[in-house]
Amino acid sequence: MPVDKKPAEIPDGAVLAADVLDSKGDVLLAKGTKLTRAHVQLLERRAVATVSVATPEDAAGTATEAGREQLAGLLQQQEKVFSKVRSVPRMEALYQAARSHLAKGNLPPS
Amino acid sequence: MTNPAPAPSPAPSPSAADALAKIVGKVEALPTLPTVVARISQLIDDPGASAGDINDIISRDLALSAKILRLVNSAFYGFPRRISSMTHAVVILGFTTVRNIALSAYVFDAFDTSKLPFGHRNFWMHSVGTAVGADVLAMRAGLPSNDDAFVSGLLHDIGKLVMYQHAQAEFAKVLTRASRDDSTFLEAEGAAISFGHAEAGALLLENWKLPERLVAGLRFHHDPAAAPDEHRPIAAVVHLADIVTRALLVGSGGDGKIPVTSEAAWQVLGLSDADIPGILDEYTAELRKAGTFLELIGEHRAGAGAG
Numbered sequence: 001m002p003v004d005k006k007p008a009e010i011p012d013g014a015v016l017a018a019d020v021l022d023s024k025g026d027v028l029l030a031k032g033t034k035l036t037r038a039h040v041q042l043l044e045r046r047a048v049a050t051v052s053v054a055t056p057e058d059a060a061g062t063a064t065e066a067g068r069e070q071l072a073g074l075l076q077q078q079e080k081v082f083s084k085v086r087s088v089p090r091m092e093a094l095y096q097a098a099r100s101h102l103a104k105g106n107l108p109p110s
Numbered sequence: 111m112t113n114p115a116p117a118p119s120p121a122p123s124p125s126a127a128d129a130l131a132k133i134v135g136k137v138e139a140l141p142t143l144p145t146v147v148a149r150i151s152q153l154i155d156d157p158g159a160s161a162g163d164i165n166d167i168i169s170r171d172l173a174l175s176a177k178i179l180r181l182v183n184s185a186f187y188g189f190p191r192r193i194s195s196m197t198h199a200v201v202i203l204g205f206t207t208v209r210n211i212a213l214s215a216y217v218f219d220a221f222d223t224s225k226l227p228f229g230h231r232n233f234w235m236h237s238v239g240t241a242v243g244a245d246v247l248a249m250r251a252g253l254p255s256n257d258d259a260f261v262s263g264l265l266h267d268i269g270k271l272v273m274y275q276h277a278q279a280e281f282a283k284v285l286t287r288a289s290r291d292d293s294t295f296l297e298a299e300g301a302a303i304s305f306g307h308a309e310a311g312a313l314l315l316e317n318w319k320l321p322e323r324l325v326a327g328l329r330f331h332h333d334p335a336a337a338p339d340e341h342r343p344i345a346a347v348v349h350l351a352d353i354v355t356r357a358l359l360v361g362s363g364g365d366g367k368i369p370v371t372s373e374a375a376w377q378v379l380g381l382s383d384a385d386i387p388g389i390l391d392e393y394t395a396e397l398r399k400a401g402t403f404l405e406l407i408g409e410h411r412a413g414a415g416a417g
Binding site: 024026027028029030031032033034036039042045046074077078080081082084085088090091093094095097098100101102106108109 | 183184185188190192235239292353354356357358359360361366367368369370371373376383386387390391394395397398399401404
């Protein structure tokens, strides 16, 4: 479950569970962003009190049924995209990393 | 196990060069660089030019000014305070970055892609994805200007649009061949016609008198090893960014396939397999911040041309 955290308390690899908006209402950091030290520094500079974060495992686990179906379709598409090049070790490494990346809920924009 | 070599960009034969020259020679039919962007390009080389000069030029095109300020203030650039004037933008970002943002703001309307067979949004989504990937990789590799990499990535497939609008028979042959052979667009070009989209795009950018570095990033994006030494890093980042974008299924390059990466690209950037997960994480985070670029795709005016 997402929890509210102060920037100083955000664990490495946490994922934003909701957009962070600036004072004008523009998106400062988008939902789904995997937070790095640089992001945390930005939040501190902008005096953001708390943000809603989830661990990567939580983010993957909250996928809806529709989301799971979409993910299955994307993984199938990805397998087809790579079908002719996986005999190349570098491409197999890229395939495995990209597959794992999608499976964590990092879906392409529609 | 034998590693298939990446398919090289087809070197234009004399007849291919003629065909390309015919396409690019239709100067009156090709999109021209707007006066605003062309003037900024000239001012970059003028040591006496000031931020006020750039402001004077850009302010003449209100629509472009508004788009530039939207991009400058977007999450992608992440400035802590709102930038409300072009003069301020130029002081903070510099001439080259403002020229590149102006080019980015303009390019979505330069071609009518509303009836592109593999989809206007798919094409530009792939282009924005490649731009973001090039930016991420250029930062990782410590390239001197990651926004040049961004623009080169954004424009890397613009030669496909040149073909789509000005060599329609050849473009259709390539798409048919790629579908029939289940091959990449690049492989189908090599099999079906005498020139490639990378060269067509590079010639357009030369026609626009854009810097050699941007042109090289585009011309050699399928074969970075063939780039001149000084431009090999930018060609390598665009090459890998294109492939990462395909791997993560962002938009479409028109073929639904992925080419094998050039080993030279990994070497020139000092990257290895161990870097891949981090690159993918940074790519996705940056792409999520590039929403304003994706909004501009949605605002494309069918039939809009440059002037």
